[in-house]
Amino acid sequence: DAKTTQPTSMDCAEGRAANLPCNHSTISGNEYVYWYRQIHSQGPQYIIHGLKNNETNEMASLIITEDRKSSTLILPHATLRDTAVYYCIVFYPGNQFYFGTGTSLTVIP
Amino acid sequence: GAGVSQSPRYKVAKRGQDVALRCDPISGHVSLFWYQQALGQGPEFLTYFQNEAQLDKSGLPSDRFFAERPEGSVSTLKIQRTQQEDSAVYLCASSQHTQRGAGNEQFFGPGTRLTVL
Numbered sequence: 589d590a591k592t593t594q595p596t597s598m599d600c601a602e603g604r605a606a607n608l609p610c611n612h613s614t615i616s617g618n619e620y621v622y623w624y625r626q627i628h629s630q631g632p633q634y635i636i637h638g639l640k641n642n643e644t645n646e647m648a649s650l651i652i653t654e655d656r657k658s659s660t661l662i663l664p665h666a667t668l669r670d671t672a673v674y675y676c677i678v679f680y681p682g683n684q685f686y687f688g689t690g691t692s693l694t695v696i697p
Numbered sequence: 698g699a700g701v702s703q704s705p706r707y708k709v710a711k712r713g714q715d716v717a718l719r720c721d722p723i724s725g726h727v728s729l730f731w732y733q734q735a736l737g738q739g740p741e742f743l744t745y746f747q748n749e750a751q752l753d754k755s756g757l758p759s760d761r762f763f764a765e766r767p768e769g770s771v772s773t774l775k776i777q778r779t780q781q782e783d784s785a786v787y788l789c790a791s792s793q794h795t796q797r798g799a800g801n802e803q804f805f806g807p808g809t810r811l812t813v814l
Contacts, residue, residue, distance in 0.1 A: 620801075631701070631788050631805030632740060675739055681801060684730075684753065687739030 592676045597692040600670075606663040608691050610676030613657045619680045621652060623661045624687070625672040632675065632687070635661065666695045699723060701806035703789050709812045710779045718774045718809045722791030729772050730803060731764055732788040740788050746772060747795050779813045786810050 593611040600606040612621065622637040636643055636650045638659075643650045649662040663670055675690040702721045710716050722729050728747055732740035733756075743762065745753040748769040757764070761779075766772040776783055790803040 622801075629807075631790070631807050632803075634802040634804065637802070673739075679801065684742040684745065684756070685740075685803065687741070689737075689739050 591686065592678055592688055594674075594676050594688065594691045596689070597694070599694050599696055600663075600666045602668060602695050602697050603665055606666040606670065606693060606695070608661040608663075608674050608676075608693065609658065610660070611658045612676070612678045615656050615678050616680070617656075619678045621650065621656075621659050622677040622679050622685070623648070623650065624675045624677065625670075626675070626690070627669075627672040635674075637679075666693075668695050668697065671695045701789055701791055701804055703787075703806040703809050705809060706807065707810050707812075709814065711814055712779060712781060714779055715775065715777045716779055716811065718776075718787050718811070720772045720774070720789030720791075720806060722770065722772070722789070723793075723804055724770075726791035726793050726804075727795055728792040728803075729766055730790040730792070731772070731774050732790065733758075734786040734788055734808070736785075743774070743787075776811075779811075781813050784811055784813045 620637050620639050623635040624632040626632045636648050638650045652659045673690040673692050675687045677685050704719045730745050731743040734740045742756040744764045746766040749766050761777045763775045786808040788808045790805045792803045
């Protein structure tokens with residue numbers, strides 16, 4: 589699976605949009621981009637995934653660049669409960685998830 | 698609750714002891730995964746079951762680690778002769794589909810924190 593690069597940490601003001609970037613420059617055409625988050629002392633939680641098109645659900649939006657070499661997870665109105673480690677994963681069906689170390693997002697009151 | 702459950706939540710073992718960690722996946726989920734998460738790191742894949750078949754055990758760090766899912770539902774991860782480096786959180790996840798199917802969202806349990814003294 590292609591590996592990803594994420595910033596180690598980010599801050600975001602409460603109520604503002606949190607934009608979490610992810611680089612996956614070696615992604616292949618059949619690999620999906622998945623996002624999970626892990627709140628302290630809990631198991632990871634699925635957020636969203638996409639292949640080529642932008643995706644939106646009740647939690648977040650996923651913007652994938654046209655060349656698919658990077659993506660951005662957007663939390664439109666961050667709350668304190670969104671403080672967590674966010675993992676960007678490139679996944680090919682049949683392989684396993686590789687989580688990496690993720691981005692530690694801190695939402696500041 | 699309908700989520701993935703794991704027991705015990707915390708386990709302290711003396712070096713050399715055997716431990717067994719249990720995972721109850723979401724009912725009807727075909728796929729089950731075990732991960733190991735060291736402090737400050739992301740989860741690392743250990744092994745994967747599709748129903749009762751263990752299709753991938755490439756992540757198991759040594760032959761002291763053994764996992765089973767005999768009836769295709771509950772799974773047990775066993776660690777024999779525990780060592781200090783085995784101290785970690787062990788996470789279980791289940792998924793409705795097979796690894797090659799659509800919608801590979803994995804639903805995680807809260808984990809078992811193992812401390813080996």
